[in-house]
Amino acid sequence: MINQLSWKVGGQQGEGIESTGEVFSIALNRLGYYLYGYRHFSSRIKGGHTNNKIRVSTKQVRSISDDLDILVAFDQETIDLNYKELHVGGIIIADSKFDPKKPEDTEAGMYAVPFSQMATELGTSLMKNMVAIGATSAILDLDIQVFEEVVKEIYGKKGQQVVDKNMKAIAAGFDFMKEKLGTTTPQMHLDKADGKKRLFMIGNDAIALGAIAGGCRFMAAYPITPASEIMEYLIKKLPALGGTVIQTEDEIAACTMAIGANYGGVRTITASAGPGLSLKMEAIGLSGITETPLVIVDTQRGGPSTGLPTKQEQSDLMAMIYGTHGEIPKIVLAPSTVEEAFYDAAEAFNLAEEYQCPVIVLSDLQLSLGKQTVEPLDYNKIEIRRGKLVKDELPEIENKGYFKRYEVTEDGVSPRVIPGMKNGIHHVTGVEHDETGKPSESAANRNAQMNKRFRKVENIRFNTPVYKNAPHDEADLLLIGFNSTRGAIEEAMIRLENDGIKVNHAHIRLIHPFPTDELLPLVKSAKKVAVIENNATGQLANIIKMNVGNAEKIHKLLKYDGNPFLPHEIHTKSKELF
Template sequence: MISQLSWKIGGQQGEGVESTDRIFSTALNRLGYYLYGYRHFSSRIKGGHTNNKIRISTKPIRAISDDLDILVAFDQETIDLNSHELRTGGVIVADAKFNPTVPEGIDARLFAVPITSIAEDLGTSLMKNMVASGASWALLGLPIDVFNKAVEEEFGRKGAAVVQKNVEAVAQGAKFVLEQAGGPLSEFQLEPADGKQKLFMIGNDAIALGAVAAGCRFMPAYPITPASEIMEYLIKQLPKLGGTVIQTEDEIAAVTMAIGAAYGGARSMTASAGPGLSLMMEAIGLAGMTETPVVIVNTMRGGPSTGLPTKQEQSDLNAMINGTHGEIPKVVLMPSTLEECFYDTLEAFNIADEFQVPVILLTDLQLSLGKQSSEPLDFHRIQIKRGNVVTEAAEREAGKLFPRYQFAADGVSPRIFPGQKNGIHHVTGVEHDEEGRPSESPVNRKKMMDKRLHKLSNLKVTNPIHAKSPHESPDLLIVGMGSTGGTIEEARVRLEAEGVTSNHVMVRQLHPFPVEEFKAQADKARKIVVIENNATGQLAQQIKLNVGCGDKLVSVLKYDGNPFLPAEIHKECKGLIVHGNV
């Protein structure tokens, strides 16, 4: 028996690939397996090749697998594009309708199943995804009743007759392939899972859930890949809690509405991707100048312009740190796991309130849309910190307003919500005095700038870096951000098995950069390898700018739209050793 397996399904977008993957992975999750999924899809509604890859394991996993055990193909293009991933002796389950062939040089066993024909005989070709699912599930020898339960959950709202038809489709797909194969394939029998309940969701869901837990009750947003699921989740949940979601006409309206709601005292957020964040930059400056807390999620994708809207990239870092004109205090956080998506969203709201600044929560497409297992979240960790909020303002002499922008020793002025007695003050995007009145005084200007920029000197983020450092003097320190964390760790373990000592750091607080924490790890290593999905080494630039270490930094970059694989990072790091660069 084996402890892990990789399964992929592919076809044309819109012909059931997504629902097949959803039901297949849901059933595996019910059995208690750990899962990590990645979806490759085209930037169109229908048509164009799409595939979903799931890694199944009896132990926690946080990376896409290098190879593939089973490929389910609805067309020849799926086989041509993906069969190179199949390990020797891998399996292809394909629709007999297109007369599938295995490309030359690929050592794989082909099962041509009349997927479409079986579905049509049952009433509609739409059920071919269930036929394909039944066939591949049967080869694994897993209990069919668990799969049928997932089918019932998927189609139950359509009535018992529809559920029964789909269950029959599963059964016929399984029956045909088992007759062809002579029973389940022994080499693909998974060890039993632990059976424990696990969450199974995408990073966007975890962010949205974190926002709910943080007390966010207003989200204005404009749909954009790969951020839309955050809005879709909150559309369903916030009305139950007295909140609301508004689909705005554009991203400028979204962020300014979020700022307005935050000024009014509501915890609010918006979410977008690179093009949307470009439009938001002036308003983010407004939040900085008016010292209004707001949380903004940027789910990075391939750029510039429309770029690769459905592909992986990490190229917005410099823009998020330096994008606004002028100088404002802001915080940029980047989670690297599903759990961190939840907890970091909570922390983002607290930081925004406590320091009265915009906080950008940065993710990438792989983390935002990749579906994966998670241990149950600890809701006892939830804390709501509103910061320096005044609930009872003192009486003032005639003509005096509330000192909303008072020069405070820690840079954080008292904040009061509109409508409170004695709380009237001006709010403006131009430079202003302590009461918010416009002021161009050079003395006032310097004091206000110093006050705002001084705020973050007291910032303490939970785990600004995540370090796995078993060695005091490692050959390599491998550094990453976002979704690369699990991939780097898997590569690091392989290096260790080959005698290459390495530590691993994920930078989670990207701005202000955690200099001391990072330097403590960097000083130990002979070489620092920075892994990032962009063409210019933006994380490496930030390390050089803030910490130094330029003489021992090596950038490993990938910007073709695909995530890193463990084997790629292992190869690059091993090459440094082999070629004597360490």
């Protein structure tokens, strides 16, 4: 018996690779296993190699596994591209339709199974993915009935006959593989899971659900990989709550529409990826100078320009902090798990209204599209805080003057009203303005308004700005990351500890304003610091040097080939520092 398994299915886009992984993983999640899935796909609708790698475990997992137990191949390209991940004793299950050839430099076993032929005999070759699930079940000694409920949910709308045919396809694959194995028993039977019910979701769905819980009732956005699922989720859910989603003509319109809706008092979100955020930058500046709340999601992907639109990267960090022209206060959050994505998305609306500035929820492709097992979410943790939004009746202003929307206050936050409120009339303009919003080029006023705006974010209240796993008062090595690298770092940390290296781990959740006071003690108490990030220039490492100092002990562990970090890569590169 084993306590974890790594399974991958691959083929050409449009062959049902995603649905194969969905049926397999959802069924195992419902048995109580923890899962982590990551999909590699091409930036086109159909064609091009794609694969879905799913890790199954009896314990919480938050990263892709280093190696592979089972590879399900619908074409030879899948074998050629992925076989080196298979460990000794691993298994390839390949469709006999393409006459599969096992590479000479692998000790993995291979079984040719007529996926396509068996599916065709049952009615359609499209069911070859179900045959593959059945063959996998035989190797794992799984009862195929665990898939019936999932198959009904996915294909039930097409009628019971379709459900029955898919279950027959699973049974056919199971029986064929059992006969192939004979008395051979692969050591791939999973330990029994705890049977507890847990969610299984991608980060984008968690962000969208968090937005709803946080009171969001409007979204303006333009589709872009890997952010589109946020809009797709909210399109389905918001109307039932009295909200709506508008697909705008471009990213500029999306951002300005979101600003307008927030000005009107409606909690609003917009979401995009790097190219879209570049287009939103001028509007983000408008939010900053007009002090209008704005929540933006940036799901990072490979750049620059179109770059690698379906691959992992973390290269938008500097752009999110410094991308706007001029200087405005802003807040940048970086959740590292699906759970954090849910809670941080909800909290972003509170921060945007309390500090009256843009709040960016920074994600990356691995976190946004990677599917994880999630413990039940606690909605009691969600609260709605609207800051200095005036709800009571305003007193009449002498001489029919204007409301001081941008009043200079000690904490930098001015009272805010929504349009139409009696005695709340004021100017709103993107040029510098006085306390009532009237344009002003006075040097004294400019200093007063700039200083006021930046006072707002001097003392941000945010729960857990730095996630810490620091068992040592003095560490040989401090590992630092942000967003989706957390799981791989946690596994590398365990391996390094087994090597006799004392390791602490810090994961940055509040990117800007930077939590210097939280991180500095950990950096000072470590002999060496390794910053792990998916970009070419070490953007987070440079930000740490700017805010924390100690540059001589900070080392960059970088990866920018479009793939996420694997635990062994962090382990190996970290050991090289000693």
